[in-house]
Amino acid sequence: MIRHLLSVSDLDRDTATAVLDTATRMADTAGREVKKLPTLRGRTVVNLFYEDSTRTRISFEAAAKRLSADVINFSAKGSSVSKGESLKDTALTLQAMGADAVVIRHSASGAPHRLAGWIDGTVINAGDGTHEHPTQALLDAYSMRARLGRVAGLKVAIVGDVLHSRVARSNVHLLHTLGAHVTLVAPPTLLPVGVDAWPADVSFDLDAVLPSSDVVMMLRVQRERMTDSYFPSEREYARRYGLDAVRARALPDHAIVMHPGPMNRGMEIAPEVADSARSTIVEQVANGVSVRMAVLYLMLGGLA
Numbered sequence: 001m002i003r004h005l006l007s008v009s010d011l012d013r014d015t016a017t018a019v020l021d022t023a024t025r026m027a028d029t030a031g032r033e034v035k036k037l038p039t040l041r042g043r044t045v046v047n048l049f050y051e052d053s054t055r056t057r058i059s060f061e062a063a064a065k066r067l068s069a070d071v072i073n074f075s076a077k078g079s080s081v082s083k084g085e086s087l088k089d090t091a092l093t094l095q096a097m098g099a100d101a102v103v104i105r106h107s108a109s110g111a112p113h114r115l116a117g118w119i120d121g122t123v124i125n126a127g128d129g130t131h132e133h134p135t136q137a138l139l140d141a142y143s144m145r146a147r148l149g150r151v152a153g154l155k156v157a158i159v160g161d162v163l164h165s166r167v168a169r170s171n172v173h174l175l176h177t178l179g180a181h182v183t184l185v186a187p188p189t190l191l192p193v194g195v196d197a198w199p200a201d202v203s204f205d206l207d208a209v210l211p212s213s214d215v216v217m218m219l220r221v222q223r224e225r226m227t228d229s230y231f232p233s234e235r236e237y238a239r240r241y242g243l244d245a246v247r248a249r250a251l252p253d254h255a256i257v258m259h260p261g262p263m264n265r266g267m268e269i270a271p272e273v274a275d276s277a278r279s280t281i282v283e284q285v286a287n288g289v290s291v292r293m294a295v296l297y298l299m300l301g302g303l304a
């Protein structure tokens with residue numbers, strides 16, 4: 001059983017597969033008239049979000065509520081964090097309130113790891129800086145499996161701002177664990193130092209990679225994390241690394257297009273591709289709830 005989910009490296013192949021299988025069962029309950037399971041009645045889940053989020057925060061909230069947990073949503077805005085309270089003091093406050101699980105998003109890589117040292121409950125990383133976003137990688141793997149029937153053996157292209165992407169980092173490692181083959185496609189300026197040591201190939205040529213991809217995962221260009229100029233212009237970026245309708249035609253018929261959201265429509269992905277039948281973008285959001293239910297169920301139920 002794993003106590004915290006800080007990184008996808010906490011998950012071996014069997015544990016990750018158990019999460020995906022449990023998520024499938026959770027998705028079945030969503031089809032029922034009564035959407036709630038009593039499993040986590042009396043348990044408290046705190047969503048501690050220091051960074052903006054739409055999908056992930058709502059998804060964890062929906063997941064915890066469907067398992068009948070009590071949910072406390074904490075956002076740094078409007079809390080004593082704006083008075084300068086440290087993460088540690090906030091953690092001790094949550095501890096005193098009896099949080100069984102804390103779901104944390106923070107702009108500092110490593111913040112969830114620090115938190116885990118200060119509280120007794122389970123810590124789940126919902127995105128830390130440019131480091132990791134394990135539940136996103138799990139829901140992405142789940143979405144691939146739902147559409148294509150498997151993860152092992154798939155060829156997955158992850159395209160764009162890899163440098164700033166915790167989604168890419170978590171996906172590369174989880175997909176490797178699950179037996180998929182990943183190619184990162186990005187301009188050299190948007191690849192992290194040390195990428196050679198990742199279990200993935202690297203290409204600078206999107207057109208060369210598309211015809212043999214089963215999955216193409218587009219990443220958001222994260223302007224809020226850019227301190228420098230990484231490409232000449234938005235048009236130039238879109239021309240070389242954007243997925244438009246013409247480019248998408250080079251994909252095999254069965255191939256799917258993914259994006260974790262939020263999208264810059266017209267930049268990394270054209271609207272007609274984002275809204276096409278290949279796109280799993282809306283499914284990814286729905287699947288996220290089932291996957292987070294599975295994570296909470298297994299971790300708080302002591303079954304993972």
Ligand code: NCD
Binds near residue numbers: 166
């Ligand atoms: C991602 C994130 O916050 O890391 N979004 C998400 O969780 N769905 C990706 C992004 O912000 O581009």
